[in-house]
Amino acid sequence: MTLGVAILGTGRLGGNYINTVNISDGAETRVVAEPREEQIVDLKVANPGIDFVASYEDILDRDDIDIVVGTLPHWLHHKAAIDCLRAGKHVFLEKPMALNTKEADEMLAVAKSTGKLLMTAHTQRYFGENIKMKEIIDSGDLGELVMVNAMWVKPLDPHLRPAWMLDGSKGGGMGQMDGTHLIDRLIWLLGDDIYSVSGITSNYTHPELSADDTGHHFLRWKSGKTASITRMGWKHGITEYGADYFFTNGQAKHRRAYGRKGTTGVWIEKDNEWESQPFDDINSQEVQFNDFVQAVVRGDSDSPTPMTHGRKVMRVFDATEESHRTGKEVIIDDLMS
Secondary structure (H helix, E strand, C coil): CCEEEEEECCCCCHHHHHHHHHCCCCEEEEEEECCCHHHHHHHHHHCCCCEEECCHHHHCCCCCCCEEEECCCHHHHHHHHHHHHHCCCEEEEECCCCCCHHHHHHHHHHHHHHCCCEEEECHHHHCHHHHHHHHHHHHCCCCCEEEEEEEEEEECCHHHCCHHHHCHHHCCCHHHHHHHHHHHHHHHHHCCCEEEEEEEEECCCCCCCCCCCEEEEEEEECCCCEEEEEEEEECCCCCEEEEEEEECCEEEEEECCECCECCCEEEEEECCEEEECCCCCCCHHHHHHHHHHHHHHHCCCCCCCCCCHHHHHHHHHHHHHHHHHHCCCEECCCCCC
């Protein structure tokens, strides 16, 4: 049996998902929902066997659709996911899960009541360098992990982004776009026992925008580990995307090339020098979606990335916003909810 897939939206990732779905083991793209005709002219020519519709609501009653891939703007995630779940579809949703924890909780409640999978596509755990770093951490070869400095600084380029990405009320801003990636990675690598969050969120480099371009936050774990998140969408500077890890018996780091800048790699400290570590180059989007398809085929009760993980990321993100508003450290006592 081949599972039918509908893709919602053709923004930065939507068009790419057509092939990602089609090369998966057991699924095929049958519908693409996109109201902007100019976005799908070439896609229609290249994919004559796919139906193109103007609204995701056009796929809700179709019994040939088993999985929905959501690549919609952030502010549309909540309603679209709930509508699709209630229509009996499994939902594979691009990150972030929602605009806030409240929306995430409502989405999870519907997934539970319908018995359908709702997975937030946080690709970080499928990056080869992150998988390698997790192996290093779990091996204990460098001792116990003590602290991490995670960073993502890059050009914001507002003129290249759709208007909603620059509107904080619609989930725009670098906190939702990049900050949630870093939070996801830290939860996966260090654990989900985060105790508190503090820091600032602002738009230092683009004060004319209604969405943030800058964030600097400090996270504490109940286990005693700590991490900092440094992110900025600047006007000019050196792109840096990765993290530094400090252990009781050594150091490690990973970097990822971004926008043709930098080098993707993993290194550990050896004899006061950085020694490159081998790792597999993985197409994170393809592997992650195929894992989701296999979970649906098997009838799993949870998705490969647990359904509650997207909610955990949103809870920490909400805490970064609250800390900025109040100027206080925010204690997190409901991450596991």
